[in-house]
Amino acid sequence: MRTALLISLALLASTANAANEPQLLGRTTEQVLSAAKASDWRDAALENTLYLDLPQGRVVMELAPAFAPAHAEAIKTLAERQAFDGSFIGRMQENYVVQWGQREGTEIADNKPLPVELFAAPAPSTHFAALADGDLYAPQVGFADGFPSARDADGKRAWLTHCYSMLGVGRGDAANSSTGGELYVVIGHAPRHLDKNVVVVGRVLAGMPLLGSLPRGSGPLGFYSEAEAKAPITRIRRALDVPAAERTHVQVLRTDTPLWQAYVDSRRTRREPWFVDPVGRVELCNVLPPVRPRP
């Protein structure tokens, strides 16, 4: 009966579309993505893209300077100075984070504390695709130009959320102690209690399986003990500093389109025949924008 009701609603929604529009609502994820046009995808911003090259392959990260401009800039500068090259992944904690730091001796001499960028005033140019399903941790959640994020009820403060694959900046006990030289990526269930406690600066768009399958550190908090081989980092480069032929181009599904709303709808209500209960709701970190190689 519930399925029948959902089908009726879907049909209503479809009928409301102009006759020559693709009927996107009420479809499965596969159907929605098949209907995506080239303009429904965006290239990852080249000027905000970093490559973390491991012996096993490449991890592609996109920074979100709108949320943490000083941190994004500091990380780009460190990458430009090759401060992470030849360093190691020092921490891998099951269901939590993988973390690495810059090579010893590469600290920037005139280093001043970065501003504490735990949240930001949303720029008027930012498109915020609010998620109607609610959230346990924040008054509003959705996608800010494609990045999972939250907002205060009045929308005056916005922050990136600790979903799987998000890139954060490690710090000590002092809130202003992050330099950009210590980075982490969420590898498991979203540790949303970290939101607004530590700077989130971007998202890993490709290569998560390389990070996720690293051996776990056996020390406290997943730090590798000295007896264990830490995973080496070949280099971290700004995409702009890499010869064009050696770049990895990926695209992210845009979140400011009708197709995005249909995608969310297809994740919220599961119409694949396997499902016996189509669910009817979706949580922020379960509907991250899909990524694909640039065609």
Next chain:
Amino acid sequence: MRTALLISLALLASTANAANEPQLLGRTTEQVLSAAKASDWRDAALENTLYLDLPQGRVVMELAPAFAPAHAEAIKTLAERQAFDGSFIGRMQENYVVQWGQREGTEIADNKPLPVELFAAPAPSTHFAALADGDLYAPQVGFADGFPSARDADGKRAWLTHCYSMLGVGRGDAANSSTGGELYVVIGHAPRHLDKNVVVVGRVLAGMPLLGSLPRGSGPLGFYSEAEAKAPITRIRRALDVPAAERTHVQVLRTDTPLWQAYVDSRRTRREPWFVDPVGRVELCNVLPPVRPRP
């Protein structure tokens, strides 16, 4: 100011305790766990414990027959008949599940379809530690004798939730097609859309790092392609079938105690000095009961 208010509330709560009781509320997680007595922990039920032995080590799983009695029984029978021994892990999908099946030819000849155990009426003897923080996917959530679970608003139906580390039973498109011969474990962000769509039957209590660090399958849905080495399974045994000296004994923090409530409180409001925003809420899958080796 927010911190000051929280400290006041914590002090009030502590004051309300009897003078000779440990003051458990308003503490950090470390303080709460240090205050735990032997009686705050329970042994994993030996009769519901299975060992998944891999060349890398042992994964300890505890079944929850209260939620899926026929499936738990079928899995125990398959383990008793050594149906998983020498089989392989066939699927490892990043941020989703690891999955394996019984060895070919070990199907139980008189196999009848198992009942569809997507939810159950809660037994009166079950203790349900409701979580006050709410949930996006279900009217009520909490811990049923230690297992993360949800309930309808009227409490008539209960089901285990797809949190990280939960053990489920694979099936085909037909809801009654699960036999217990295909099992999966959640390795990433909780795929709660699977709740009430597929049978959940228990929880991995130890060994998750062994599963989480397996290489990801490159085929669709994370199935290993033929060119890749699937990870071998040495054996799956009921703990009861293993000589006493070879058993792995673990304990789980009880969820029917005042100490459990203090533990949840310490996860909800983060009092460690590192936090600048103590959060004030916690989501079901972020507060799974801690596990330790039996002292």
